[in-house]
Amino acid sequence: MNFVIVLVALLGSVWLLAVIEGWTTTGRLRLTAPLLSGLAYLGRESIVPRTPDRVFFETAPVLLLIVAVLGAAVLPLAPTLVIADLATGALFINAALAYVLVALIMAGWGPNGAYAMIGGWRFLGQLIAYAMLIVMPITAVAMRAESLVTTVIVGSQDGLWNIVYQPLGFVLFFIAAMALAFRAPFDLPTAPGELGGGVDAEYTGVRLAVLRLARLTLVITLASATTVFYLGGWHGPLLPPWAWSLIKTLAVAVSMLLAGRYLPRIREADLMRWCWILGIPLALLNIIVVGLLVLVVP
Amino acid sequence: MYAQAFFVAVFGLAAIGFGVVVFRTSSMVRSALALLFSQTAVGCMFLAMQTEFLGVLQIMMMATEMSIMAIFMVMFMMDPGGMGGMDMTHQKRFSIGAGVVAAGVAIVVAFWADWGPVTAEAPDAAMQTRALGIELLGRSMLIFETAGVTILTAMIAATAVAIPVQTTANSADKEDTE
């Protein structure tokens, strides 16, 4: 039952996000637009490029979708509304999202095209920049909760959300989450102005529909993770817990969307440099500060 | 119990299957990713055997490690896409012999070893994680920290060795070859 509810919530959020994305780009609020364009994709020819690595080409969009859904499976909407309340939930979401990289490498290598291949390998470089900034802030979150269980992590934020308790961790995680979801300004693997779509470039028709759905689901999953780890999950007055989770998740997802609209794409070299020279020391500092807070403040 | 055995078997066979693919393809990238999914299947076996932390850790680490291996393949190997139909196997006689011997040893060990009494109920995953944490930061801390620092040193040293030293002699040499 939980499985169905969470999946419906995920799909609903993806639809809302797509509507809002269309609203910001075209200026018109059309509720049916994502469904119609999805149907239109199904009706279009799905071209397979010349001499592809067929296995990778076909698997990549599906793998990306599966990975995004798996990540969402450990994130609670309400105290009992979670598909799998794993004892290692905070680690599991890292494990699931590590396969975003694998999916993108497959999508880059599969079509046998220069734009896609550069995009795919670029994301590997991007991983080296963001990976530590995903894992280290989560470590600090788990330190406060003294648990890797996502429901316990939300429970530990009763009264004081982690965004207040460890704001530095939140900022780093938010940026790294955007890089992991390859949203603008970190959209190096797709980069329409540089690679003409990159890993997306060779996908058409049904396959592109799956890829788009997977990308939006990934954004929702990461927004949901941000909510669970930093924004107190289901905590909030008046409304029922699941409603708070959904509202916060959508708010984070939309803020990711808008941040990209008002910023130019980052240079690959700058992303690496800032993540390593600035990001990792700050993440370590965050761990030390949280450690001191946990030990000193009762 | 039977379900558990079933999943262990399924993931075990998947691990072997992907392992075979590593050598049956001529594409380096496919080979690397097949190895990745073989290792992922091993991680899933850990999960089926109720060692959640190890399983998740294995699944997480392999994704990035094997992807990085794949890019090294692309960088250093000619024909990483296998367009020329390169054969991945070599030293066939020796490797068949080594494989048979290793399999025999594994089977012998499996049957002869004293595995002790079967644990009826594994401690729950949270307890395991806690015990593992205490082990890692207690008794074994020195071992793991030493290993970690050693590996880091080795990586930095290897990178330093791999960068060619720029001297006037070899930069002139470089210009000759161009």
Add this chain to the structure above:
Amino acid sequence: MIEVTKDLPRSADGLAMDWMKVPFGPVFPGLPGGLKLTLTLDGDGVTEGQATSLVGMINESEEGKEIDAETFIERLASAMPLASVSYRLLACLAIERAAGLENDSATDQARAVALECERIASHLGWLAQTGRQLGFAWLTDRAATLQLEIRRASGKRLVELTPALQALAARLGRTPLLKSRLTGIGVLPSGTAGLSGPVARAADDAGDAWARLWQRLDEIITSLDYIKATGEPGLPVLRNIGRGSGTGEATVETPRGEAQLSLILEHGQVKSYRLDTACSHHIGLVATLVEGRELGDALVAVGSLDLSPWEVIS
């Protein structure tokens, strides 16, 4: 392995890899349409590249074929869709001089205002294109909206738009990541041969893509000030030249740099002409700009030149 790679060219990092020759354009989201950039890629680094125009004009007029002066102006203007007013003005001036007409200050003023209007619109078009290349959606939307308004605007309306344009410039100054994206990219020092227009003026500053951005933003404001002080724009129309004959030469500072036209007029017909534009020279600089750069940086460098493939004369 060593036998296979030993004869391959080495890149800057010393790794021998297969190099790929990849076309960017003629229809590429990050580059002006009609421009074809061919880059030889070593990983995501560019080892060499050159740009060609697929829509440029051919300079030589057909032998013995005379064109009516009015037709010539229309043709030249429509051949340069990104700066049609400038080339219309250029053709008018050259023909009028060939016919021996004196300058008329009232007409000149209206024409100059029209030219400055086009300069603002053209720079805004470049900003929108840059926004598209950098994935900066807000810039693309804002610059494109302003560009459309300016193309339709009268002199008075233009003055009303001044705060919006100043706000755009201020906003770009405050945008995070933009400076680090453009600084040090596509450096063209002031001594470089063939520089003209905003690219040349920016070369006196730092000469990189960031300097060129600010040069163009400054020019927008300067042009607005000029329009404010002068008056209404008037589209260049050929004055009555009768059936004059002679040779004429004119130079116009188009939005992309200096354009020069010399022509021979016989009885009101253009017998032959010779056109020289800034883009014809700038396109040759692409090879040096992209060499050894990361792909994204190389494309930004090419984009910052504001090449109009129509204005490349071959």
